[in-house]
Amino acid sequence: MxxxxxxxxxxxxxxxxxxxxxxxxxxxxxxxxxxxxxxxxxxxxxxxxxxxxxxxxxxxxxxxxxxxxxxxxxxxxxxxxxxxxxxxxxxxxxxxxxxxxxxxxxxxxxxxxxxxxxxxxxxxxxxxxxLAPIHQKYKLYNGVKPLRIDHFNMFSADVDASVAFYNEMGFRTTEYTEDAETGKVWAAWMHRKGGVHDVAFTNGKGPRLHHTAFWVPTPLNIIDLLDLMATTGWVDNIERGPGRHGISNAFFLYILDPDGHRIEIYCSDYQTVDPDLEAIKWDLKDPQRQTLWGAAAPRSWFEHGSVFEGADLKESALKAQPIIAP
Amino acid sequence: MxxxxxxxxxxxxxxxxxxxxxxxxxxxxxxxxxxxxxxxxxxxxxxxxxxxxxxxxxxxxxxxxxxxxxxxxxxxxxxxxxxxxxxxxxxxxxxxxxxxxxxxxxxxxxxxxxxxxxxxxxxxxxxxxxLAPIHQKYKLYNGVKPLRIDHFNMFSADVDASVAFYNEMGFRTTEYTEDAETGKVWAAWMHRKGGVHDVAFTNGKGPRLHHTAFWVPTPLNIIDLLDLMATTGWVDNIERGPGRHGISNAFFLYILDPDGHRIEIYCSDYQTVDPDLEAIKWDLKDPQRQTLWGAAAPRSWFEHGSVFEGADLKESALKAQPIIAP
Amino acid sequence: MxxxxxxxxxxxxxxxxxxxxxxxxxxxxxxxxxxxxxxxxxxxxxxxxxxxxxxxxxxxxxxxxxxxxxxxxxxxxxxxxxxxxxxxxxxxxxxxxxxxxxxxxxxxxxxxxxxxxxxxxxxxxxxxxxLAPIHQKYKLYNGVKPLRIDHFNMFSADVDASVAFYNEMGFRTTEYTEDAETGKVWAAWMHRKGGVHDVAFTNGKGPRLHHTAFWVPTPLNIIDLLDLMATTGWVDNIERGPGRHGISNAFFLYILDPDGHRIEIYCSDYQTVDPDLEAIKWDLKDPQRQTLWGAAAPRSWFEHGSVFEGADLKESALKAQPIIAP
Amino acid sequence: MxxxxxxxxxxxxxxxxxxxxxxxxxxxxxxxxxxxxxxxxxxxxxxxxxxxxxxxxxxxxxxxxxxxxxxxxxxxxxxxxxxxxxxxxxxxxxxxxxxxxxxxxxxxxxxxxxxxxxxxxxxxxxxxxxLAPIHQKYKLYNGVKPLRIDHFNMFSADVDASVAFYNEMGFRTTEYTEDAETGKVWAAWMHRKGGVHDVAFTNGKGPRLHHTAFWVPTPLNIIDLLDLMATTGWVDNIERGPGRHGISNAFFLYILDPDGHRIEIYCSDYQTVDPDLEAIKWDLKDPQRQTLWGAAAPRSWFEHGSVFEGADLKESALKAQPIIAP
Missing domain, CATH: 3.10.180.10 (2,3-Dihydroxybiphenyl 1,2-Dioxygenase, domain 1)
Structure with missing residues (x-):
């Protein structure tokens, strides 16, 4: 579908x-x-x-x-x-x-x-x-040099329904994964502001927040953050990456905050302002959609998410995603 | 004003x-x-x-x-x-x-x-x-790895009037330079797509096209282009840069094509989708608006532009811009 | 020891x-x-x-x-x-x-x-x-932009003995891993030319060549290679990385050639010309010595190597290295 | 000669x-x-x-x-x-x-x-x-992330004589500029540690120290320093760059400390350990030897240097270097 x-x-x-x-x-x-x-x-x-x-x-x-x-x-x-x-x-x-x-x-x-x-x-x-601009106050830059919030990614127990609802609000789909067996949309990336996404939905027990993402200038800032976290007591909070997503073409890193809220550090997506931009379809069985370079994500990345205050959780009717073993 | x-x-x-x-x-x-x-x-x-x-x-x-x-x-x-x-x-x-x-x-x-x-x-x-996407066909990437066209910059003999006209079309000003002596706008950057500009106007004999800009992934791609041009017979086509503009915060390089059409290679501006984004005002006397790092631009950069087919040229009533000597 | x-x-x-x-x-x-x-x-x-x-x-x-x-x-x-x-x-x-x-x-x-x-x-x-220099013929640069061969890394069935032999030839140890239980050197990095190593030895069935490494300008060249390999049919030849070694502080990627010979792409080690440079000791149980950022290496990386023509293989007396599970 | x-x-x-x-x-x-x-x-x-x-x-x-x-x-x-x-x-x-x-x-x-x-x-x-290593204490890195001192560059009133003296001490010439008219060496780069130079000499009133150079990881660190200096009151201490030297292939930036001592920030030279490395000869009239990309250096860069305590200054017999006008 x-x-x-x-x-x-x-x-x-x-x-x-x-x-x-x-x-x-x-x-x-x-x-x-x-x-x-x-x-x-x-x-x-x-x-x-x-x-x-x-x-x-x-x-x-x-x-x-x-x-x-x-x-x-x-x-x-x-x-x-x-x-x-x-x-x-x-x-x-x-x-x-x-x-x-x-x-x-x-x-x-x-x-x-x-x-x-x-x-x-x-x-x-x-x-x-x-507030007054600080983007040229370079003395203030540190850590990963986060430039702006980029998107939310959520688990949904019914991605087709989530996509339909947010589509009606005007979010436009840029890329999506289809489960060829069921014809269902497994995951979708939807934007308002002209990048690959403001919100994304992935099949799973939901609703839960998979991650919030921040945009940084270049992949080297992500490498700097890894070096910093690895040597200041945060090494166990590094969950996945660095790598390139097939979907969105993003260079990514996933880290966990002290409460387990997942943060993505992110750069390199593309401009999507054209209203006739064709959504790119990926096959659920194509491992490169997740990691263009082929490395597997850890199990936690598929399973863990943050619950929303006051929202009841529901299992997805779709079977669990095939996790590519390392 | x-x-x-x-x-x-x-x-x-x-x-x-x-x-x-x-x-x-x-x-x-x-x-x-x-x-x-x-x-x-x-x-x-x-x-x-x-x-x-x-x-x-x-x-x-x-x-x-x-x-x-x-x-x-x-x-x-x-x-x-x-x-x-x-x-x-x-x-x-x-x-x-x-x-x-x-x-x-x-x-x-x-x-x-x-x-x-x-x-x-x-x-x-x-x-x-x-056309079909090629942004993940990495074998095709070469040269400066241009990702997308970013903006046009034009000389205008009456920047206030140009800004008023394009503003009525919906272009929103993100940054501008004011001539404190005359109260006139000397230059303005205006966007539609959510970056610093789709079009910009600078005071001078006009209308002429100052340059067309292309967006690239990182400053290192600009350095790669400089190395390539410098060693393949294009060294004289390098006009200005690399450097950082105060205005727009862009990392830039200006080069001239064989006909003298100026191309800017560009990365690092910022997101401007907020409709209440406050325009940043620069003083015409602040040399860092042009080059944050202080290096002067060559005279050609202030004077040379491409004429538009069928358009009559007119001198600006404002006096020539002070060129900061090296 | x-x-x-x-x-x-x-x-x-x-x-x-x-x-x-x-x-x-x-x-x-x-x-x-x-x-x-x-x-x-x-x-x-x-x-x-x-x-x-x-x-x-x-x-x-x-x-x-x-x-x-x-x-x-x-x-x-x-x-x-x-x-x-x-x-x-x-x-x-x-x-x-x-x-x-x-x-x-x-x-x-x-x-x-x-x-x-x-x-x-x-x-x-x-x-x-x-041959004539080509390092400024930038038109020739492509792929990962390899600058020079950097080092050989070998499996040795008796690292202490290998280190003693190559030390006598003048190779100076810059970093090494000690197995605290046995007091044996598990792995050692030894140089002649002023970087972290020209040769390295790791405990295992040997002698075998673990990899040959090439030096590249920056981590971004390694990311470029990953994107290129991932989209030109070489994705299965990406074995490990990118990452940062604790030992040597190198930013690394390991790939396999069509015959299974392992190549490391590498940047960021440090200068070691001081004859009184103190060797850095790592504990075999410290997982950050291998990957500063904590990600596990795949099993193949610990086990696979290229045999030398005409050399007989021998098992190491030391027990197998603990592989950190992902 | x-x-x-x-x-x-x-x-x-x-x-x-x-x-x-x-x-x-x-x-x-x-x-x-x-x-x-x-x-x-x-x-x-x-x-x-x-x-x-x-x-x-x-x-x-x-x-x-x-x-x-x-x-x-x-x-x-x-x-x-x-x-x-x-x-x-x-x-x-x-x-x-x-x-x-x-x-x-x-x-x-x-x-x-x-x-x-x-x-x-x-x-x-x-x-x-x-002292104990700090190269992996990433929390300490800031500014331009200086990794090591790289070289001294001196004005000499008799470069041929300086080269002969330091050559006798074992410094090996990697690149030099010859004045075709006089057959004299105008400038020379000489190393001990395996890079392009530990010391260099340039014709001019001497002896004076032209600059001391520091090695940094990538050109992006130099861009970071420029942004930082430009926005923390040091913009007037930026003298020249960033750019690529033809000689040494270095990516460079020249800055002046509060006393006018010149510091070069530097990356990208090449390995020179081969004792039979052929010195590369440049023509004094080739402007790309100084700046591969063609931009002129400011006059101060040719004229200003730090005197040595207790050393008498002497003018060079060679005529002043042609400064390429911007």
């Missing part, structure tokens, strides 16, 4: 993914990971939470770390184009029978809080505090 | 810059430059013209080289979002008293031909022949 | 490792690997053999590929400092009861052929045909 | 260049330059002096900064192979009628202090305090 045709005229205009709230059990340890090791910049912090931005971002935050009892995900945030889009979004979610709440968020303007049909907590906004 | 507020709801939706037609006096020599040295891929060629694409492009061409008696620029091409945009664009140009012609172009669908108020030849289309 | 003190005044002066003769079963296929994929330059070829050099080498060859019935290793070659060193070397080998033959080699001057005590075929020379 | 044949059997064995003493007028400002900006590591400091090493060095220091009234150069230091070499060196200098003093140096063993015939202050030693 092919992915659905892109919806060129969605009810509301999502600009891009924006931020994620990670609930963490040891805020100081998370700070050591995200600030001292990855090099994200603190824009606000107190006893209970830390707000972070990457080097070229002018919005107030792309990650919120919240001290909590459970290591789960509080919300995925998206930026809308203009104020009317907020009301159109509210109407659209309401029409689907999904929750619509207007909430107060520090550093953000009017914010719509909802969930997708599988319980993934979402929030939409137009205005967030804007 | 600040740049105008972005027009978030233009009459028609321009996706991105798309292609340029360069008229050249020795097609074989131009082929040696663009294909054998830069590494662009030929998608069609005959006695009179060569069509080229970069490695991640699926549209048929980003450059058309046409054998001609004069070394000028035939047209700048832009891709629109959807068919209705073509008619809306035609209506908008007609409302401005500008020419509106529907022309036949090989490899392209319905094409609107017009000119901006200063005579710059423009064409707009929605459909161009789509 | 520590490694022996360096012998600062050996009987003869070895400048560096020089070349290897690989016997291969399909010369055309080997050419596709070494020339078309790795980018080594052919300096001579006929029906039966191909001579290759890397981009900064002026000696005639660093690899000789010989059409043969067996995929083994013909000889390891070393360059001596001056003519008298040849005779001193001959005397030294004779004094050890090892074979001493003066042989004719095309493209080489007077050549001493011998074997080490375990049967590894060795040849020593002072003069080899000198 | 060709350069002299290499002296393969010099009276004493110089291993490599080792360190330089810079006398500076504001120690705190020099610290900001060398430590906070370049990233060299402090190994000792007090009110009057700072000792520095680069990341892969285990010797105690490669630069000594000494608070002084004049911005000159105290001494150039070289490491000898073994203790007997020190006495042989003393005898050799004495035989030339040059000064021979045995001096006390903190952190160093027996030290021979002398001058070359033109007054350049030299010191030779075998033992210097050895």
């Amino acid at each position: 092919p992915v659905p045709a892109p919806n060129l005229y969605p009810d509301f205009n999502i600009v891009r993914l924006s931020h994620v709230e990670y609930r963490v059990q040891d805020l100081a340890k998370s700070r050591a990971f995200y600030v001292d090791t990855l090099g994200l910049q603190v824009t606000y912090e107190d006893q209970d939470r830390i707000y972070l931005r990457a080097m070229e971002e002018r919005g107030h935050h792309c990650i919120v770390l919240v001290q909590a009892d459970n290591s789960d995900v509080g919300v995925l945030g998206f930026k809308l184009f203009d104020d009317p889009d907020l009301d159109k979004a509210a109407a659209w979610f309401a029409s689907k029978g999904l929750p619509v709440d207007w909430i107060e968020r520090p550093h953000m303007g009017r914010t719509l809080r909802t969930r997708d049909p599988w319980g993934v907590p979402l929030e939409f906004y137009v205005k967030m505090d804007r | 600040p740049v105008p507020a972005p027009n978030l709801y233009p009459d028609f939706n321009i996706v991105r810059l798309s292609h340029v037609e360069y008229r050249v006096q020795d097609l074989a020599k131009s082929r040696a430059f663009y294909v054998d040295t830069l590494g662009l891929q030929v998608t069609y060629e005959d006695q009179d013209r060569i069509y080229l694409r970069a490695m991640e492009e699926r549209g048929h061409h980003c450059i058309v080289l046409v054998q001609a008696d004069n070394s000028d620029v035939g047209v700048l091409g832009f891709k629109l979002f959807d068919d209705p945009d073509l008619d809306k664009a035609a209506a908008w140009f007609a409302s401005k008293g500008l020419p509106v012609d529907w022309i036949e172009r090989p490899h392209m669908g319905r094409t609107l031909r017009t000119r901006d108020p200063w005579g710059v030849p423009l064409e707009f289309y929605v459909k161009m022949d789509r | 520590p490694v022996p003190a360096p012998n600062l005044y050996p009987d003869f002066n070895i400048v560096r490792l020089s070349h290897v003769e690989y016997r291969v079963q399909d010369l055309a296929k080997s050419r596709a690997f070494y020339v078309d994929t790795l980018g080594l330059q052919v300096t001579y070829e006929d029906q039966d053999r191909i001579y290759l050099r890397a981009m900064e080498e002026r000696g005639h060859h660093c690899i000789v590929l010989v059409q043969a019935d067996n995929s083994d290793v013909g000889v390891l070659g070393f360059k001596l400092f001056d003519d008298p060193d040849l005779d001193k070397a001959a005397a030294w080998f004779a004094s050890k009861g090892l074979p001493v033959d003066w042989i004719e080699r095309p493209h080489m001057g007077r050549t001493l052929r011998t074997r080490d005590p375990w049967g590894v075929p060795l040849e020593f020379y002072v003069k080899m045909d000198r | 060709p350069v002299p044949a290499p002296n393969l059997y010099p009276d004493f064995n110089i291993v490599r260049l080792s360190h330089v003493e810079y006398r500076v007028q504001d120690l705190a400002k020099s610290r900001a330059f060398y430590v906070d900006t370049l990233g060299l590591q402090v190994t000792y400091e007090d009110q009057d002096r700072i000792y520095l090493r680069a990341m892969e060095e285990r010797g105690h220091h490669c630069i000594v900064l000494v608070q002084a009234d004049n911005s000159d150069v105290g001494v150039l230091g070289f490491k000898l192979f073994d203790d007997p070499d020190l006495d042989k060196a003393a005898a050799w200098f004495a035989s030339k009628g040059l000064p021979v003093d045995w001096i006390e140096r903190p952190h160093m063993g027996r030290t021979l202090r002398t001058r070359d015939p033109w007054g350049v202050p030299l010191e030779f030693y075998v033992k210097m305090d050895r």
